[in-house]
């Protein structure tokens with residue numbers, strides 16, 4: 001019985017989902033299928049666990065598809081499945097309703113945290129499907145009994161990640177992509193509204209490239225946020241419009257975030273929204289030199305590992321910069337503008353008078 005269900009699902013993917021794929025599965029000869037690093041407290045969900053070969057029953061599908069671009073291999077498309085049905089079969093997808101959560105962090109955009117209506121099925125059978133020139137499905141959407149067999153990874157974010165791969169000319173070693181809400185909750189330090197659960201975040205490293213260089217490239221490629229850890233960097237595309245096949249229509253009156261259905265390239269060129277500075281508290285410890293500055297980010301992604309960028313300017317001219325969390329500056333008397341940037345997207349400034 002189970003076997004019949006399994007075969008039917010495989011056929012559905014082969015004949016409807018991957019119709020344009022050339023030939024059968026093309027294994028990983030040009031893919032970034034580098035073995036992931038072992039799990040550590042900071043890489044808690046390294047995709048090393050074996051995958052269950054048996055997909056859950058009762059997954060009805062809607063006939064809608066999400067397609068990933070592949071420049072030399074055509075498109076790879078997958079049918080979507082209603083999240084409520086999925087969650088009945090596999091209760092790992094209880095997304096918090098961002099519109100009705102009194103504890104939703106101020107300054108974040110509730111529309112960018114709306115719960116998915118649909119999810120993609122993920123199993124061993126499709127884990128080797130290429131989603132981009134250099135990326136296999138399992139690299140960004142790794143499924144198993146613990147994580148769940150459904151999920152989604154942003155087509156737009158993956159397109160940017162592929163561009164990063166081409167820019168550096170080296171494999172990206174990804175240790176975390178999509179996480180189901182229940183799996184995310186099981187990880188120490190993971191944020192309640194982690195972008196990993198929205199499928200536009202990756203934790204990764206690029207051998208021989210510094211994390212700051214990667215961070216700059218992420219921002220360059222439209223990432224809305226990053227965090228540097230000792231073993232990897234987190235980049236996410238939280239300000240990129242969500243895929244409407246998965247998340248439903250964006251009904252905001254503003255047209256800034258709207259994009260045509262399934263149009264990857266168009267969505268990538270939309271202007272980024274700076275997330276409110278309400279998430280950063282900035283303070284100076286004294287008004288006499290040396291000045292001790294501190295900042296607190298009330299919104300975290302995967303726990304510790306925030307990088308701060310400080311800038312002190314006078315009359316529009318930068319006088320000091322720092323990359324540490326709590327810098328001390330010796331400043332001559334005068335009036336200064338002090339600003340801090342966290343993760344490339346959170347900024348706050350204060351005016352400081354040094355006597």
Ligand SMILES: [Zn+2]
Pocket residue numbers: 176196201202203234235301302
């Ligand atoms: Zn992360």
